[in-house]
Amino acid sequence: MEEFLSKILEKHKDKIVRVKEIVPWRVIFEVPSGKLKELAKDVFETYGFRLSTISTLDQGFYFELLYHFVKDKYILTLKTIISKENPRIPSLTDTIPGANWLEREVRDLFGIEFEGHVEPERVVLPPDWTLEPPLRKPIAPKLPPTYAEYLVNLTSKAALASITGIVKRRRTKMGLPEVVAPVLESKKVIEEIKKISKELEIDRKVPVRK
Incomplete structure (x- = not known):
């Protein structure tokens, strides 16, 4: 792992539960959902990363949220897991303006609520949409x-x-x-x-x- 990313890991090792190194300049830090906002804020404000996109994986009983941050050649992904029965997570919009449309898109397509979002209006679906989120699957565990x-x-x-x-x-x-x-x-x-x-x-x- 590149020294620059290792410094972030060392600083926040109390929040990071798992590390996956894809290549030395691209890593994934898995964090509890309650710790993600604090780590994302520091990555953005202190280390100069920008939020590129948010990926969402429907894994049956839970969602995986992947926040992809980039800076120069570095790619840092913050991964967290939230329950599918009550999919809620604090919004990053009050500290990272670029999360605005990304979170709204995830909310529309998967039904995940980003608590405290500064502008929670729909961005993909029409305002009067009442059906299930279009990309959300029925609750089902992925079993061998x-x-x-x-x-x-x-x-x-x-x-x-x-x-x-x-x-x-x-x-x-x-x-x-x-x-x-x-x-x-x-x-x-x-x-x-x-x-x-x-x-x-x-x-x-x-x-x-x-």
Whole structure:
């Protein structure tokens, strides 16, 4: 990492929870959402960076916000994570005027509220827009396919692992029950789990590989 960026890291190491170096002159500092504004202010006012853009990644249950700052050859990205169920974060507009339109665009497209924004009017969508933000996906965790399939088995068979017909036949030939106790297929339990899944809208929350 370039010495110039290392000095910022050393000064704010109590706020930075993770560092990723892309190349020596381009790094990502991950910070808690409550600490981002203080760090961004110092990067802007003390070190002379300008805010280039704000990227937003919809990661299912949460948003990743990436604030990209540039100065000469240096690119410094401040990354933070906010809950998708209550997506709010302090606005930078009172200290970084260039954040004005960037935050308004993110708000319109993803529904993230930037608290304290100096000019919160819409910039992309019409003022009377009442539908869901156009780039916001349904709340859904990104799970590896294996884990997603566990959930399918749980909601369809009340089991974390499904036993195939071949395995059942082999167990019968060996004089064993078709299924072992931990994965006993109970219609009553299955119906209860299906009811709970429906109430929690798990079918919306978990992207199952089909």
